[in-house]
Amino acid sequence: MKYKLIEKVPIPIPRHKNKKDIGEKIIVKAQTEKEYLILDLFRYKRYISRYVLNTETGEHAGRYEQGDWNTQKLIRIMGYDPLYESFYNSRILEKVRWDTKEDIETVKNAVQTVYSDKYLLSKIESMEEDYGKEKRLRSLDNKYRKIDRLMEGITDNDEEFKEWLYKICSTERYLFWNKGNNTYGCSNCGSQILEKNLDKPRQGETRKCPECGQPAVVKKRTQRIWSKTRACKLERITPEYGVARHYRAEIEHCINGHRVFLEEGVRILLYNKGHVRPNYMIFYNQDGETYEWSNGLTRSDWYTSNPQNKRMEDCFLYPKGIPEALKGTEYESVTNAFVEMARLGLMLNYNSLMAAGCRLHKLGTMMEYLAKGRFYRLCKETARSCWAYNGSYPGPLSVNGNSIEEVMGLTDKQKINRLRDENGGCIRLEWLKYAEAYGCKIPKNTMDYLEENRIATKEIEELPDEITDRMSIEQIVNYIRKQAGKHYETPKRALSQWVDYLFMRKAQNKNLNDELFYKPKDLKQRHDELITDKKKLDTVRRMSENPELRQQEARIMEEKFPGTTEVMKEVKEKYEFAAEGYRMIMPENPVEIVREGYALHHCAGSSERYFNRIENRETFIGFLRREQEPGIPFYTIEFEPGGTIRQNRSYYDEEPGIEEIRGFLKLWQKEIKKRLTKEDKKHAAKSAILREQNIKELQKNQNTFVLKKLEEDFMEAI
Numbered sequence: 001m002k003y004k005l006i007e008k009v010p011i012p013i014p015r016h017k018n019k020k021d022i023g024e025k026i027i028v029k030a031q032t033e034k035e036y037l038i039l040d041l042f043r044y045k046r047y048i049s050r051y052v053l054n055t056e057t058g059e060h061a062g063r064y065e066q067g068d069w070n071t072q073k074l075i076r077i078m079g080y081d082p083l084y085e086s087f088y089n090s091r092i093l094e095k096v097r098w099d100t101k102e103d104i105e106t107v108k109n110a111v112q113t114v115y116s117d118k119y120l121l122s123k124i125e126s127m128e129e130d131y132g133k134e135k136r137l138r139s140l141d142n143k144y145r146k147i148d149r150l151m152e153g154i155t156d157n158d159e160e161f162k163e164w165l166y167k168i169c170s171t172e173r174y175l176f177w178n179k180g181n182n183t184y185g186c187s188n189c190g191s192q193i194l195e196k197n198l199d200k201p202r203q204g205e206t207r208k209c210p211e212c213g214q215p216a217v218v219k220k221r222t223q224r225i226w227s228k229t230r231a232c233k234l235e236r237i238t239p240e241y242g243v244a245r246h247y248r249a250e251i252e253h254c255i256n257g258h259r260v261f262l263e264e265g266v267r268i269l270l271y272n273k274g275h276v277r278p279n280y281m282i283f284y285n286q287d288g289e290t291y292e293w294s295n296g297l298t299r300s301d302w303y304t305s306n307p308q309n310k311r312m313e314d315c316f317l318y319p320k321g322i323p324e325a326l327k328g329t330e331y332e333s334v335t336n337a338f339v340e341m342a343r344l345g346l347m348l349n350y351n352s353l354m355a356a357g358c359r360l361h362k363l364g365t366m367m368e369y370l371a372k373g374r375f376y377r378l379c380k381e382t383a384r385s386c387w388a389y390n391g392s393y394p395g396p397l398s399v400n401g402n403s404i405e406e407v408m409g410l411t412d413k414q415k416i417n418r419l420r421d422e423n424g425g426c427i428r429l430e431w432l433k434y435a436e437a438y439g440c441k442i443p444k445n446t447m448d449y450l451e452e453n454r455i456a457t458k459e460i461e462e463l464p465d466e467i468t469d470r471m472s473i474e475q476i477v478n479y480i481r482k483q484a485g486k487h488y489e490t491p492k493r494a495l496s497q498w499v500d501y502l503f504m505r506k507a508q509n510k511n512l513n514d515e516l517f518y519k520p521k522d523l524k525q526r527h528d529e530l531i532t533d534k535k536k537l538d539t540v541r542r543m544s545e546n547p548e549l550r551q552q553e554a555r556i557m558e559e560k561f562p563g564t565t566e567v568m569k570e571v572k573e574k575y576e577f578a579a580e581g582y583r584m585i586m587p588e589n590p591v592e593i594v595r596e597g598y599a600l601h602h603c604a605g606s607s608e609r610y611f612n613r614i615e616n617r618e619t620f621i622g623f624l625r626r627e628q629e630p631g632i633p634f635y636t637i638e639f640e641p642g643g644t645i646r647q648n649r650s651y652y653d654e655e656p657g658i659e660e661i662r663g664f665l666k667l668w669q670k671e672i673k674k675r676l677t678k679e680d681k682k683h684a685a686k687s688a689i690l691r692e693q694n695i696k697e698l699q700k701n702q703n704t705f706v707l708k709k710l711e712e713d714f715m716e717a718i
Helices: 003-008 101-111 117-151 159-169 322-326 332-344 350-359 363-372 376-385 404-408 413-421 426-438 444-452 465-470 473-486 491-507 523-530 534-543 547-560 564-575 590-600 608-615 658-673 678-700 704-713
Strands: 026-033 036-043 046-054 060-064 096-098 174-178 183-186 192-194 206-208 215-219 224-236 241-254 257-271 280-285 290-292 297-299 577-579 582-585 620-626 635-639 645-649
Touching: 003 036, 026 101, 036 101, 046 117, 060 117, 096 101, 096 117, 101 117, 117 280, 117 297, 159 224, 159 241, 159 257, 224 322, 241 322, 241 350, 322 332, 332 350, 332 363, 350 363, 350 376, 363 376, 363 404, 376 426, 404 413, 413 426, 426 444, 426 473, 444 473, 473 491, 473 523, 491 523, 547 564, 547 590, 547 608, 564 608, 564 620, 577 658, 582 658, 590 608, 590 620, 590 635, 608 620, 620 658, 645 658, 645 704, 678 704
Parallel strands: 026 096, 174 215
Antiparallel strands: 026 036, 036 046, 046 060, 174 183, 183 192, 206 215, 224 241, 241 257, 257 280, 290 297, 577 582, 582 620, 620 635, 635 645
C-alpha cells in the first residue's frame, strides 16, 4: 500500500447540502488514484475518515482524521462490527448515501462491477473478504512450507538404531518350530537349526542357538511373537538446533529372525541459547500428509497441533549423539546424566527430565549421581515427579544438595546403602527418613508392603498419637494387611477406615487404652457399629482438616478483635454446665470457634460480627455437646450475658433434635441465673437493647428469612 501517494490526494468537499432528514447519514465521496479507490466519509458537516482499496489485490486500509493507517474494513470504519453486520443489511444501507451519481460511477468503474447502486458496497466487502482469505491461506501455506524446510535435515532411521532397540528391549529370544522341514528358526539371528542339534526340545524349554550362542525359548505352537516399547533418539541436525525424536516401536520375533517397526510420534527441536524464544518447538506426526479440503492446502506431515494425541512417556534413550544434540542448548545441564542413564539402559521419562533440567540446572548432576550410585527405581520415580508442563520438581529429593546425604535428607549412610540395595523409590526413602527421625527400625518385608501399596508416611501419621506410641510400624502394617485381606479392596482403604474408627471412638470419649478396642479383630464390623450417623463422621473429619488454615483464620479475628480471648477465658467457668445427657462447653480462644463453625458448616467461625459481640460482651458462643460424645460438635449456641438464647445452629444450619435440647437449655438458663453478677446483668440489659435495634433494622430491610430464624431460635432467660 502506497500511503504517501494516497495522502497526497486532497480531501474533496461534498456537494450534498446535508438537509435535516439526512443529518445522521454517512456521506461518501469517491475518487481514484492509479489502482487505488479512495473513499472519504462525512457525517453532517464533519469529516470522519478515509478508506482505500487496492482494486487489483483487494488490500485495504483506513485512517481517521487524526490517526495512523490500519487494516480495518470499510464497515468497521463506519462504526459497525463486521462479525455481526454486513452491507447486505438494509438497516445499514439506509444510513449510507453517495454524494453524487459521479461518485457511484467512479466506484463501479474502479471495482468493475455490474452490481446495482444498492449493493455497490457489498462488492467492496466481497473484495475485502477475498483478500483476507487469500492472505490467511498464504500465511498458512508459508507456515506449512517452513515446517517442511525444518524437517528436511531429519533423515529416516538407520539400521543401527533399530538393532540397538531390538537388543535393549528384547529380554527373550525364541526358537520357532518349522514343522515342514523339522527345523527351528532363531528369532535372534534367523538361522534354521535342525531339531537333532537341539536335542529334541519341548515347548517352553530354553535352548542355546548353535549359530549365535544366545539362549532362546522354544515355541512349537506359534511362529510369531510381537513386543512393544518406546524409545527416544537425540541428534544434532544443524548448527542452530538439535532434535529429540520420540518413537513407538513394535518388534516382530519370527521364524526368519526379527524386524523392528518404528512410528515416530513427536519431534522436539532444541534450539541453541539465544536463538529463539521459547528455546524449543514441538511437532506432532499427522500420520501422512493431509489435504485440507476447506482451503485446498496440503498440510505438512508434522504440525504444532496434536489431533492424534501423541504422547511422550517412559522410554529408552539411544546412547549415541546425546552430547552433540544438547550442546549449546538450555538442556545441556542434563547431558552427563543422559549419557549415563542411556548406557545403563534405564527406561524413564526423559522428556520431563529435560523440561525440569532446563530450569533446575543441578537436577542433571543429581540424576547422574543417582544413576552412577545404582538408585535405579529412584531415578525412574524422580523423572515421573518432574512436570514437563512447567519444568518443576516437587519430589522428596533436594536438588540443590551438595552431597548424597543432603540430596536424600538422610545422615545415616547405612540407610542410604539400604535404599540402593533394596532398589527403593520415593516412598521407601520417606520411610527411611521417618525411621531416622523417630529412631525406629522398619523390616524389609514391611518396607516392601508399604512401597508396593503406595502407603506414604503422612497416611500412617493420620492415626491418633495413642496408636503410634503403642504400635511399631511393623505392627501397624501387619494389622492393616490382616484387615485388608478380610473385607477391603486395598490396604489404603483399610487404613482409612481404621483412622475413621479410632477418631470416632476418641471423639465419643470411648476407651482407646485396651488393644481389644484400638485393634478390633473385625475392623469393618466395629467401624459400621460405631458410625451410625454419617454426619458425625463428616463433622469429625472436618474438625481435623487444614489445622494451619484454621489457625490463620483465627489469628485474623484475634488481630481485629484482640479482647476476645481474654473475655472467653473469663466467662468459661460461669457458663459451663452439664445435665440430662448434655453438656455446655465454652471455648477458650477463637481457634475453637473457627474449627466448630467449619466442622458444622455454619458462619459462627467466619463472621466478624460474632467476635465483635464477644469482645463487647454483647453475646457469647457456647458448644452444646452430647454427654457421651463430648468430642463431636452438635450445636453452636449464641447467647446473651443473662442467658437469653439468640441463635442455635447445627449441621449446615439445620436443627436435629431441637425439642430434645430445649429442656436442657432451660435448665442451663436457670442454673447460670444464680451465677450472674451485677456487671453481668448490666451487660445483659445492654445486649437486649442492641438485639431490638438489630431486629428493627432487619424489619426495615424486609429480611424475612433471618427474622423467622431468629424468632424460632429465641429463648428468653427465665
